Amino acid sequence: MSMLLEVKGLVAGYGGIPALHGVDFSLEEGGVTTLLGANGAGKTTTLRALCGMIRARGDANFAGKRLIGMQTEDIVRLGIAHVPEGRGTFTRMSVEENLQLGAMTRRNGADIKQDIERVYDHFPRLRQRRMQQAGTLSGGEQQMLAIGRALMLRPRLMLLDEPSFGLAPLVVREMFDILGGLNRNEKVSMLLVEQNASLALSLADTAYLLETGRIVTSGPAAQIREDEGVRRSYLGY
């Protein structure tokens, strides 16, 4: 399998204080890779560095294009959709306007209309609330909207930052089933950041463990899940 995303020696930080000290990982086309680790390990920072929201050094190649130094707006145009921590909803706009914004880089109006319907098929609850202000949705619905908005890009790669954050367990289950379906049926590759390790490992095929800005362990998700030592020292279950 070919690598869709290859990251080597990624260094990034905030205000001159580095949070990542040379992170290496790669992601297969069509795969789901998860970055695990405690609070402050650098998971979110990695995603933000990859889509140009913070400055970074090192190498990150996506389908042969060098991401480091590119503007966020241009990275999006390569087909990378970031579902950020906190969901990034446009709270004062309607659900439908949020979805339209997701397709802002695309031109064909008829295709866009069709894709909006497709998102509503995935998330029927969003269809019921299409004209409602996005800020009035529940946490789960806002997460669905964030994922729906990312899908409107027709992404090759989705960066998912804590999709389970603040959601009830049942909603989380539903959300991960949908993500799994998207990966299988629509062949969307995913880079998943999660606090909830067992959940992430159930969806991912490859896992990397981050500790204070470095990768400490990596391997197939099944293997990491079974590894007693890793589980006790890093995953805490």
Added chain:
Amino acid sequence: MELFWQQILAGIATGAIYACMALAVVMIYQAIDHLNFAQGEMAMFSTFIAFQLMLWGLPYWVAFLITLVVSFIGGVLVDRVIFKPIHDAPILSHVVVFIALLAILNSTAGFIWDFTVKSFPSPFGSAPLFGSSLISAHQAGMISVTLLLLVFLFVFFRYTRIGLSMRAAAANPASARLVGVRVGWMNALGWGMAAAIGAIAGILIAPVVFLEPNMMISILLYGFAGAVLGGLTSPAGAVLGGFMVGVVENLAGTFIPVIGGELKLPIALMLIVAVLVFKPSGLMGRTVVQRV
């Protein structure tokens, strides 16, 4: 009673100009989070451009359109050349640049066209509208042009993709970037549109207050008052606020004997202070909660 209605209508007519200025102020506030103190001087300079074009013999509406285009380009350039490089600078840097811009435009206009007061034509004429003494044709023209502009802006922001992108860029720049909106250019577009709206305001009010480099100073204050009253985050509120300031100013000037013509301006300032004390987000603005 006729005097009362006459004053209300006159208030709405000048309020239309304040509404335009308030709208321009809000558009730039949305883009860069600061009040543009040079907004009035930009409008004044645009009006002088229209004046010059007409002096060269161009018909009124041709001059009007060219002025809008030139002002739009000028606004975009101000953003790209001056404000983009200092985007992350502290607020004080922005304020200093605004004041510099104000002084530069004011004295350049004075240098080119001198400080004598000039008359400026109205396309609507100054005769009473339909022979009624309630409102003059030019006042009616000011109101209609403003309302047309509002309808245009409403449709633009509500139903076009670029309007939606501009709203997204103003509401949540980080998220807007993540869906591929070019936030920097949206800000520049906001500056261009604000400059063009200001040009309309300047051209419409010039027949009333006469053309000279200081013509917009008090009008901008009223525009600020309208924007603050309506809410700096709400274009619709800014327009409503502009109209209200116009009416209140006119009624107070006419019917409260102490105030008269001279003390009208303090009313605008008192309104700003009162709104900031009692309802800082304005009538239609939203309260901005900042996460720290």
